[in-house]
Amino acid sequence: MSEKEAGSSVVTRLSDAAIPTPDGTFRMILFREEATGREHVAMVLGAVGTGTPLIRIHSECMTGDVFGSLRCDCGEQLAAARARIGEEGAGIILYLRQEGRGIGLANKLRAYQLQDQGFDTVEANHELGFAADLRQFGVAAAMLDALGVRSVRLMTNNPRKQDALEKAGIRITERVPVRVPILPENRRYLQTKALKLGHRIDWLPELDA
Template identity: 55%
Template sequence: MTEKIGVLGKKSPQRTGVERVVNAPLPTVYGKFQAVGYLDHDRGDEQVALVYGELGTDDVLIRLHSECLTGDAFGSQHCECGDQLDAALRAVVAEGAGVVVYLRGHEGRGIGLLAKLRAMALQAEGLDTVEANLALGLPVDARDYGVAARILDDLGVKSVRLMSNNPRKRDALVSHGIKVAEQVPLLIPPCENNITYLRTKRERLDHHLPHLDAVVSSS
């Protein structure tokens, strides 16, 4: 972990609108993390990076996790978000060091909780996740990863091993000056309730989900 993490109460310079506000120890069922809290002055969102171990600058194992109340807190099987968060936290502990940046304001790929629930209702009527967003007059994916890049920069991270199946996350980090040395698959076995959603993510949103091949071929 960088020296800045060890200095409680020290705030980051507001170079790009993101201010480090607090560091706090966070014991979890996975291990003991440091919860590093940030304020995004541009959007007004409060963000948190869960840091485990002593971070280096290069090839740091990370996850950019988009907030998902239904999956992360309620265990929804409509998506695989909760299982991905669990897997990512376990992975950084097994690695000995790493970061999970939990991105608030990303609910429903950036459309918000109520709009996401409306989209889920439309999906229950037969639309896929892309069609549902468009039917509501909303963007398919409105997420911005600039704040994540600025948080990583504040933590001293220059290059990462990114746990994600989404090539757009990789492209976004690179565009904001963070080198992606490797994209690490984070594949969760599908279930009956999310297989259609996952197929749509692969076919229409370019997610790399090769583990669906066996499921698709047998259906």
Template identity: 50%
Template sequence: MRQVERAIFDLRRGLTVLIDAPEGRILVAPLEGLDDDVLARLRDDAQGAPRLVVSQHRLARLGLTVDTPAARLPLDDRDSAETVVEWACARTPRDTLPDRGPIATEAPDDAALTLMRRGLLIPAAVTAEVAPERAREITARVASGELLAIDTAAVAAYEAGAPRFLRRISAADVPLAESERTRFVLFREADGLREHVALVIGDPADWSEAVPVRLHSACLTGDLFGSLRCDCGEQLRTSVARISECGGGVLLYLAQEGRGIGLANKLRAYSLQDEGLDTMDADQVLGFGDDEREYNVALEMLAQLEIRRIELLTNNPTKIQAMSQGGVTVVQRSGIYGRLTVQNRRYLTAKAVRGGHWLEHVLGPATQEEDATPAERPHPAPPR
């Protein structure tokens, strides 16, 4: 596990790592920090040409369809680092993508993209198979500590087991405007990159049998600064108040900025939205799916808090499905809303139309173009 964590750290620093697999050894360079010098070193060490590995979401935006989660695009000596980065994540690459055809990925390529996602990097990488004549030199660089080597089995095991290594780190009482009796409990993931907080509201002895629970993905721009591009801040504060009014419960504040893509990529997506894309299309341009969040961490937090039956405060059917499949009984679902604004209408519409979120009360025909809906409207529970 520690080697995988070190690999994630190195990739976030823009360094190259080595992945070992039965299929061979490949060098992996992240898109962030890629320049012509890095590309030249990969070419020197490679057997054949390096290749750009991108997700199927990115390929679809480039007009290419594959049946695998990702694919390789072979590079040649004329391709600059700038061109490669544009192919990987620009809305409209200046140079037309050459007709070299996508090639199905192998285990090392898939492991490379897993590391990028875990590191909150753009899900793309330049990879190169190690040439036989460079094998001894590469081995020496690994032995000296200059180059970090990991194997695909370790990456797969880490990805599968990461939520189980969630550690409860610290806790303190933090009275809030919406709920004076609130205790913050902090959990940390094994790689140290993400920390999640459970807001334990009220006295657990007084909670109802079905504990009111909100799964709230962190949103720096909305929660802290009151961004008008989303309704996250209002949902957060409304959720705390609602849980307090119900006699207490838990709000899980999850480090899943931008539906799981991280703050840096969320800001990139915002720039693409300013060019006319909706929130989901912008994420796909960067190589992400409609929603990259997983809720295994939330399930583990609830397990450590000994909560198994809940009233879930959400407009998102995926959260209900994730809780139910993870062994948590969702007794009831209650809607939780923020205001509709000129700036967030397109965002909320995309969530409703493309993500299936229950937002008809907010986006109904009576809503106005300016501010306008009440911050909170109850929604009936789904059929049980």
């Protein structure tokens, strides 16, 4: 499939290269989102053009993914997804460049300052004048389309991702939970995601009732 075929009105395929990781050698494929100019990444392992590959849509989190911050579960989720795909021998991680649930790194750090004053993650966004979550996931569907993938098993706790793919015509045969450790540093954050953003984090003890 050429870069000017499916999905090209939304994304353009720019380049790709093999990336060895502890979980297997992935193909990193770089896409440009035409509406914004942002560059997004598809990390592809094995044959994904047939069947229903396991995929993870992961929004950029520099603090968690790169520097190991414990304020969120992002880095743990990314590592878990890569490991699970490696175990299966095939799958895709779609890494979307929309830091801080879409508000950018500078505002994310400002939101952290507010959280240190007692606001939760949603309240902090509102205090800064932003919606709770500004991320868009339509570009992920366009990237899958460009890769020739129309049916997936989706690794997520976030129903918005599932809804966005289904609205774009991607068939989801299974939602696979991403279970990562609950830490003292991220417990309130996870509670807020579950109670205010609808994330399905059933292993939080306080949600058992």
